[in-house]
Amino acid sequence: MTAPARKPSPASPRERRYTTVSDMDVDPVYRPESGAGRSYREDLNDPGEYPFTRGAYPSMYRGKLWTMRQFAGFGTPEDTNRRFRFLLDRGQTGLSTAFDMPTLMGYDADHERALGEVGREGVSVSSLADMEVLFDGIRLDQVTTSMTVNCSASIVLAMYFALAEKQGVALDRVGGTIQNDMLKEFIAQNEWISPPRPSVRIIVDMIEFCAEHAPRWHPVSISGYHIREAGSTAVQELAFTLGDGIAYVQLALDRGIDVDRFAPRLSFFFNVHNDFLEEIAKFRAARRMWAKIMRNRFGAVDRRSWLLRTHAQTAGCSLTAQQPLNNIARVAIQALAAVLGGTNSLHTNSMDETLALPSEPAVLAALRTQQVVAEETGVINTADPFGGSYAIEALTDRLEREAFAYIDRIDEMGGMIAAIEQGFPQLEIAEASYRFQKQLDSNEKIMVGVNDYLVDEEPAMDLLHIAPEVERTQVEKVRARKKNRSADRTSACLNGVRDAASNDSNIMPPILEAVKAECTVGEISDVFREVFGEYRDPAWL
Amino acid sequence: MSDRPIRILIAKPGLDGHDRGAKIIARALRDGGFEVIYTGLHQTPEMIAEAAVQEDVDAIGLSILSGAHMTLFPAILELLEKKGLSGVVLFGGGIIPDDDVTALKKRGVDEIFTPGASTDDIVAWARENIRRN
Numbered sequence: 001m002t003a004p005a006r007k008p009s010p011a012s013p014r015e016r017r018y019t020t021v022s023d024m025d026v027d028p029v030y031r032p033e034s035g036a037g038r039s040y041r042e043d044l045n046d047p048g049e050y051p052f053t054r055g056a057y058p059s060m061y062r063g064k065l066w067t068m069r070q071f072a073g074f075g076t077p078e079d080t081n082r083r084f085r086f087l088l089d090r091g092q093t094g095l096s097t098a099f100d101m102p103t104l105m106g107y108d109a110d111h112e113r114a115l116g117e118v119g120r121e122g123v124s125v126s127s128l129a130d131m132e133v134l135f136d137g138i139r140l141d142q143v144t145t146s147m148t149v150n151c152s153a154s155i156v157l158a159m160y161f162a163l164a165e166k167q168g169v170a171l172d173r174v175g176g177t178i179q180n181d182m183l184k185e186f187i188a189q190n191e192w193i194s195p196p197r198p199s200v201r202i203i204v205d206m207i208e209f210c211a212e213h214a215p216r217w218h219p220v221s222i223s224g225y226h227i228r229e230a231g232s233t234a235v236q237e238l239a240f241t242l243g244d245g246i247a248y249v250q251l252a253l254d255r256g257i258d259v260d261r262f263a264p265r266l267s268f269f270f271n272v273h274n275d276f277l278e279e280i281a282k283f284r285a286a287r288r289m290w291a292k293i294m295r296n297r298f299g300a301v302d303r304r305s306w307l308l309r310t311h312a313q314t315a316g317c318s319l320t321a322q323q324p325l326n327n328i329a330r331v332a333i334q335a336l337a338a339v340l341g342g343t344n345s346l347h348t349n350s351m352d353e354t355l356a357l358p359s360e361p362a363v364l365a366a367l368r369t370q371q372v373v374a375e376e377t378g379v380i381n382t383a384d385p386f387g388g389s390y391a392i393e394a395l396t397d398r399l400e401r402e403a404f405a406y407i408d409r410i411d412e413m414g415g416m417i418a419a420i421e422q423g424f425p426q427l428e429i430a431e432a433s434y435r436f437q438k439q440l441d442s443n444e445k446i447m448v449g450v451n452d453y454l455v456d457e458e459p460a461m462d463l464l465h466i467a468p469e470v471e472r473t474q475v476e477k478v479r480a481r482k483k484n485r486s487a488d489r490t491s492a493c494l495n496g497v498r499d500a501a502s503n504d505s506n507i508m509p510p511i512l513e514a515v516k517a518e519c520t521v522g523e524i525s526d527v528f529r530e531v532f533g534e535y536r537d538p539a540w541l
Numbered sequence: 542m543s544d545r546p547i548r549i550l551i552a553k554p555g556l557d558g559h560d561r562g563a564k565i566i567a568r569a570l571r572d573g574g575f576e577v578i579y580t581g582l583h584q585t586p587e588m589i590a591e592a593a594v595q596e597d598v599d600a601i602g603l604s605i606l607s608g609a610h611m612t613l614f615p616a617i618l619e620l621l622e623k624k625g626l627s628g629v630v631l632f633g634g635g636i637i638p639d640d641d642v643t644a645l646k647k648r649g650v651d652e653i654f655t656p657g658a659s660t661d662d663i664v665a666w667a668r669e670n671i672r673r674n
Contacts, residue, residue: 102556451657541577
């Protein structure tokens with residue numbers, strides 16, 4: 001298609017609405033009165049003090065800079081291992097793994113549904129042998145690793161733990177995060193095997209297992225990122241993410257696990273979008289809301305249980321395929337907002353990500369953007385520099401108020417799982433996403449290079465290409481391994497997983513045994529399909 | 542027969558869960574007066590072709606963001622031909638490089654919309670190009 005023609009300018013400045021990217025009306029100026037009734041000690045307090053509005057830690061970035069963690073994964077495990085080492089050599093401080101769609105959906109590389117998708121949107125991992133190659137030369141007690149995987153997370157985490165054991169690293173020395181947030185899958189990201197209730201049961205098994213054996217591991221990263229990418233507003237992102245968190249905490253309590261044994265290991269993952277002030281306010285509101293929820297609703301007494309620590313990623317959906325160099329500016333502004341909001345970890349998107357997985361030069365520019373923010377802008381010198389700003393505090397209050405109103409509605413529906421089964425968060429997001437698109441179509445909102453400031457010619461970019469041999473190589477590898485292992489041991493291990501799945505005992509120990517016996521992602525996921533059934537997209541419109 | 546509204550199947554093949562675009566297009570076409578059937582996620586080419594037969598549609602719109610478009614469009618075209626549905630208009634959208642757009646159109650795909658296309662343009666195109674079978 002040719003570029004759309006430039007449309008007439010929107011209404012004159014006096015008539016146009018001034019709204020955030022989430023379509024929230026903003027006052028022309030905020031004054032001291034907007035903070036009437038707000039108490040410094042109760043509502044803001046110093047950084048590191050309840051309710052943590054101003055930051056998770058007293059000295060914030062003087063004490064510890066945020067972790068620079070670029071999400072990476074493509075092709076074969078060998079390809080991604082090279083990218084990991086490239087990033088570590090250039091000053092990255094943690095690893096973050098992107099898996100391909102078959103791995104994420106619980107299929108092996110040789111499954112017919114994997115055809116054309118192997119290694120394309122992430123790295124292909126079917127068995128423990130792939131995991132060994134992926135982390136070749138990287139000691140698992142020397143790095144922390146984040147793994148973005150959900151419905152097959154129990155299997156992938158078991159592989160990571162098995163690999164640590166092979167390296168001689170004790171599980172209580174292994175640190176990192178696995179996303180493992182299935183509720184947001186049913187709300188927004190849409191990767192699943194089985195229906196919501198058995199899916200969250202596996203998550204609680206993992207919370208329990210990690211609390212017992214891998215205390216430095218974060219077993220769930222409660223994620224708003226994908227909710228926002230699906231088109232939600234900032235308020236919906238806050239409400240549905242914290243609503244998911246409430247559901248996990250309640251389920252773990254129902255299992256009989258003491259809240260202060262697991263809550264300090266829950267972590268979060270938020271989006272950071274273009275609307276600078278709204279985003280800074282969002283991170284501040286998130287910390288305050290979670291602190292209140294954990295202390296007042298769940299009665300946690302350990303202050304670490306009250307603390308919302310979060311990773312942030314710049315908004316993929318804000319980037320444009322048109323004039324992709326402009327994305328560097330967007331990412332820099334978003335990164336700055338995340339840091340001013342007090343994030344603990346950050347991924348900055350690469351300028352070419354609307355077109356393909358990022359190329360090496362694009363990834364480097366993205367990582368360097370974080371280093372510029374950290375080393376050159378001076379924003380790390382003082383914690384929460386926007387604290388006390390009339391506008392930021394008013395926005396923080398408002399986001400909190402509106403998000404809690406959503407959480408009340410979800411409680412009335414019987415909690416988040418019931419709300420998801422009724423399609424409530426899904427339809428709210430679809431509505432917001434459609435409204436934003438209509439605002440773009442009418443030029444009420446402008447995206448530079450998309451509906452205004454167009455150019456006729458776009459220079460070509462060098463993009464990352466995934467060679468077709470990747471799929472063939474991975475298919476051959478997994479077939480050969482299936483042939484060369486003990487069939488008896490494999491079926492005994494899969495029976496162990498089946499028994500645990502059916503009788504409600506913790507599913508992690510038998511999965512750990514199964515991956516050590518080279519049982520694959522697909523085979524163990526098939527046990528889930530058999531015992532728990534398969535979930536189908538209800539296709540809410 | 543000729544009084545019924547034009548029916549469009551919006552389909553999402555592949556394993557990825559990126560349905561924001563598909564849902565927006567489905568809503569926009571519905572608001573534009575078309576009857577829209579949305580398959581939901583994770584459809585195989587066989588499931589899509591079968592749905593096209595069952596629902597007796599006049600057009601199919603595929604949303605593909607996984608990079609697998611050069612496999613999926615031809616697979617669906619072939620199945621449509623096999624089922625005698627060559628008259629069904631096939632269009633699509635997603636992150637699809639220009640060279641691939643040219644190749645897909647040559648193979649028989651009627652139109653491809655890339656990022657930045659407005660829903661107004663897509664609805665206008667559908668009014669112009671989709672007829673009752």
